[in-house]
Amino acid sequence: MPIVALILTISAAVAPTPTSEYAPANDEAYTLDLEVDGYRNGAMDPDRLMEYRGCVLERDAAYMYALLMEAAEEDGVPLGFEDCYRSYGSQAAAYNSRCPITETPIFAVDPLTGANVQTGVQSARVCSGPPTARPGASNHGWGRAVDFTDGNGILGCSDATFRWMQGNAHRFGWVHPDWAHCGMATQEPWHWEYAGVTDSILPGFGRLDPKLLQVVQ
């Protein structure tokens, strides 16, 4: 018993401080808490969204994103974003433009007239370009994914900014999901997700300039 008590005392003594780092709690975007709370992908309640310098994200993800961006700035890394929260409508628009439906008419011979007549249409979706999630399936729709850029555009596998992300994103609960790793057929070096943090106490506004992290109107 005395040993257990001692360990608990030590644990309490190392409670998070403003300089704590926040290890990711999962390997990819954590969304179960949002689902349990009744939020819907692509239709997030604006009360749960926040904006940091033009990037709209789910509140907790936005806190940690802001700290990540501040750390990049301190290190002189030109980290930027192209895409943050995506509504259902914008997910659908992206999906429809990358995976348009093509329609092929179906013909058959009419037994009465012998004529070849159209009896229907076969439709299929053909995708091109980078893989695009079905509407409602993207973690951008939960506000817990960001497509990052550097000064030259969307992040590439050999970019120094990508390597900085590999070394630092996890300090703020952000991860690069397995399917997006460089070398995979589905590689997306630019796509990173907020995976929750092992430390349940988020830093909140205390460390941030409130003018930078804003409520979404």
Ligand SMILES: [Zn+2]
């Ligand atoms: Zn993405």
